[in-house]
Amino acid sequence: MAARAQKLTALVAVVLAFFLLDAPLAQSRDTGSAPRRIVSLVPAITEMLFAIGAGPQVVAVSSYDEFPPEVKALPKVGALLDPDTERILALRPDLIVVYGSQSELEKQLERAHLRTFSYRHGGITTTLDTIREVGLATGHRRESDDLVSSLKARLDAVRDRVKGRPRPRVLLVFERLAGTLREIYASGGVGFLHEMLEIAGGTNVFADVGRESVQPSVETLLARAPDVILEVRAAGLIEKSGSDERDAWAALSSIPAVKNRRVHLVRGDYLVVPGPRLAMATEAFAHALHPEAFK
């Protein structure tokens, strides 16, 4: 009887151990092999994947992916609002990158025993952390660490360049109804655009607003009176060319930025994606705000 009880205990112990060991594998539930077929619904993470050398492992991207050029040849599987689950499953992926808010999709994929990576939107620190997590999840840890270090170094370099220079009050506009002053969306005091601006040597005129985006009225713009207006646009939107756009601000002539003709328009999708090119974006901001520092 004692021997039998012992065997039973051992059996229970083994079973328990198996379950206990299996539990805490947070984002990677398998035994740690790098994914070979990655589907990414998040353009920022697609860029990260390619930047850390996981490009060849990417088999499909979102409808909004544009960079790097290699993604153009890849199949598209929808995006935030319309992910094509069937198509995703048909590609037999072993890692799917989804938005944090796509909880339904995540559940669906987990039921299919597929690994997911959930994207958290945030500022620069979050972005750099995400690069590291992506490196960990895809078996490119070293490359991701290197990337993060180089990005940090570039950001520090920008900080140094503009150190000591007077910091203008900047209105950072990322959306506006073309040709008018309506539907203006500006960066608030939170988020990666705000942080890049601050590193680039500018003070966000809406730094006190605890939200990522602000829709200011004309009165608010006049009251805040920024020294510089920095208009940021992703490339690919058809608008009138640069100088015509700046004319829209002429009506607010009491704003120092308008009076002193410091309205800048910077174009490029790298400006609005919180990914590996954020150092490039920060440098672009710094060039616009402090051109003399780069002579």
Added chain:
Amino acid sequence: MITADSAETDGTPLPRRTTSSSIRGRLAATILGFGTVALATCVLAPLVGTTPISLTRALDRSIPFDQNVDAQIFFVARLPRVLAGALVGSALASAGVVLQAMLRNPLATPFTLGVSAGASLGAMLVIVLGGALTLGPLSTVPMASLAGAAAATAVVYWLATRQGHAMSTSVLLLAGVTLNSFLSAIIMFVQYIADFAQVYRAARWIMGDLDIGGYDTLIASLPLVLAAYVLFAWLPASLNLLSVGKDAAAARGVDVPRAQRLAFFSASLATSAAVSLAGPIGFVGIVVPHLVRLLVGVDHRIVLPASALFGAAFLVACDLLARTILAPIEIPVGVVTAMIGGPFFLWLLVRKS
């Protein structure tokens, strides 16, 4: 012989109504009264806002305009906004009165016949396809929404007049409801294929925005609204008669098809102009006529001008609330009108029962 009937039907005395005083006097008093309210609101509203300004400094000509922040806030930010609010509020309230009379339904709004849905679709198409689809002058949101409104108006008119010269009000209502549903479905589809930013912009447009930041769009809308008002001027007496019944109106000398066309097109014109300027701001076209009727009775010769004036004051006041009550955050004006309109109707309902 014929004797006097018992007055009360359930024992409670019924309200007295003041109609014996001359209508000329009442009309003059109404225009004076409501006109003063409208004027006062439009004069005071630009003085109030999240940023304190000094009127004397704003009007001080000796300071160059580009150095006078107070003047810029007054003349560039607030005044166009107040004027737009007055124009849109007046247009929507008047259109509401006219449609309610023509459709013989106090619950009709300027948006009942699908005009605003057409305008919304036009705006949405430009917001979403704007880059891919350049249609010359129709590439801007105001122009496209105007075109959409005009198209919706034409469709409803065609549907309503197929059976003869006089418009059947039931066909009109049905056409409006159908068009609203159909266009909403298309709008939903367009939003679905849009990207996130576009969807947000579209949703924001629908909440209404009076912050026009300049006089251009205002001046562009002005001829349309004035034309609508000229047409409105011919309507009030006919509206009284039409609201009793089509045949009754015809028997009293109203050219019913002509009056209906006049009412339909003037109301559609005013609504189109208002919506293309500031988006579809709801509740103005139904709250104001009801409030006015509570104050001055139901004679359209008084209700129409009173609503035009009170509508202006009402929307300017709502916009004032919208931009100051949660400062520095601005609430879209359509949200404020809805938050006032909803409880108002609840109160009306409770009062009636």
Added chain:
Amino acid sequence: MFLIADRVTYTYNRRTGVEAVKALREVSVSVDRGSFTGLIGPNGCGKTTLLKLLAGVLSPDSGTVSLDGRPLASMSRRHVARRLAVVPQETHPAFDYSVLEMALMGRHPHLGAFQLEGPADIVIAHESLTATGTSHLAERSYMSLSGGEKQRVVIASALTQAPEVLLLDEPTASLDLGYQLEVGLLLRRLNRERSATMVMATHDLNLAASLCDTLVLMRNGRVLASGNTSEVLTSAMVRQLYDVEADVRVHELAGHLTVVPLGRLS
């Protein structure tokens, strides 16, 4: 011969062709000045349509309606309304007008395009209300009145049009016996005291017999017979009109013809 319809035809929904109903076929009717003419017939015989054509509210597809020799089509709507007034079967205004406001609406054809009613118009309105026994209701809300009161107010508002002819569509259809009597007496009084020519469409044969001196009997959009009430209202005619066997005779106490239905013919 005052108000004449000459071979008028009317079809509803003629333009669309869907559910087109030929309501009147070559109908001719002649109404004498000062007479009280009844349009009698079963439901759907076209009497309401004929009434509307006589009032000028509808235009005939063919044939003409003329007043005192002049075709209605040659007169403006306003002009016609100054001479012909209609009392519809039911009046449901969409808004809460007062009795006086309802009465004043009858002044519309007499006012210019932008003219507001003056003291004279208000006097006329009050007179009409008095004539129908409703002047004490002038400040009351129309919608709050009883059926009989409402109908009298509508008659009053027709009177303010100062018409030469009053056309009534089933004026007592929704009233109880007491109000029927009231309105009937009122109409007779108006006809006799004011020499108002009356044309009344009704399916109440006894009402028609008590008020009308002339009857026009209609069925399926055609006139079966017309003429003096005493000559035209017979049990043979009632049989032809309604497929009903009825007793038609002068009632001693009432002093006019009465119709008592006895049974339906198959």
